[in-house]
Structure formats: C-alpha cells, structure tokens
Amino acid sequence: MRGKMIATEPTHDVFQAIADPNRRKMLVLLAETELPIAEIVKQFPISRTAVNKHLHVLADAGLVMRRKQGRETRYQMRPAPLAEVKQWIAFFDQYWDEKLDALAKFVGNNSD
Structure with a gap:
C-alpha cells in the first residue's frame, strides 16, 4: 500500500527556503524523482539530522511533499x-x- 503524500500550508518563505545551497541542491535532486531520506543523505557531506532539517524547511515552504512508506519517509519536489x-x-x-x-x-x- 502506498503512503499518502502530505502537502501542508507553507509556513516558510520560498526565498528563504532556496537561499541555502544545500536546499537548492536537494530541489534539483528531487526534481527528477521521489527519494527516501536515506538516499538524499548519501548526496551530502552533512549529517542526517541536518538533511532532515533542510527538508523540513523545504516542506514548510511547500517546495517538497513527504510521504511515509513503511518505516521510511520519501520526498518529492513541488515546483508550484x-x-x-x-x-x-x-x-x-x-x-x-x-x-x-x-x-x-x-x-x-x-x-x-
């Protein structure tokens, strides 16, 4: 059974969200495909906690959606x-x- 994508009302400014180079790289990475956090973490020289924090900022700005699938959380870009x-x-x-x-x-x- 596939998990449901969760899109929340934006609470962060889009400009603030894309100001960080790591978050911009995450958007490029997620533009191609939906990825679990474990795969995203492999692409960055920062901790899983830091990646998770960046993903939360992107999600709060409405730029990514997250979906629980079993024990993992998957992310997908929302370009709107x-x-x-x-x-x-x-x-x-x-x-x-x-x-x-x-x-x-x-x-x-x-x-x-």
Whole structure:
C-alpha cells in the first residue's frame, strides 16, 4: 500500500527556503524523482539530522511533499511555489534588456 503524500500550508518563505545551497541542491535532486531520506543523505557531506532539517524547511515552504512508506519517509519536489521566484526575477528582465540594448549600441558604434 502506498503512503499518502502530505502537502501542508507553507509556513516558510520560498526565498528563504532556496537561499541555502544545500536546499537548492536537494530541489534539483528531487526534481527528477521521489527519494527516501536515506538516499538524499548519501548526496551530502552533512549529517542526517541536518538533511532532515533542510527538508523540513523545504516542506514548510511547500517546495517538497513527504510521504511515509513503511518505516521510511520519501520526498518529492513541488515546483508550484517557485512561480513566485520566477515572477520576481521576471520583473528585473526589463533592466537586463535595457543594459543589453545599450551594450549592443555601444559595440555597434565602436566597431567602425
């Protein structure tokens, strides 16, 4: 019998959750597949307790779901909360476009 995935209401800020490099690596790892905590721990040079703490922050931000299967807990990424990050970054696209246009003009004027 498969365990039920648990998605809780986010209690941590998504930006805070992705601020840590270990948590970002965990999201990349979990983007591919659902993994038990034992497999996740093998990928990091930190203790199981530290990995568990990071996973709780990700879960509290709504970025991962956890599911009990027998005696193990399995984790899976939930990408939907990352839409907030994407929207925030998209706001700054206009500034990149302006800078790239200015650079193109500068290079074009100096290539004569």
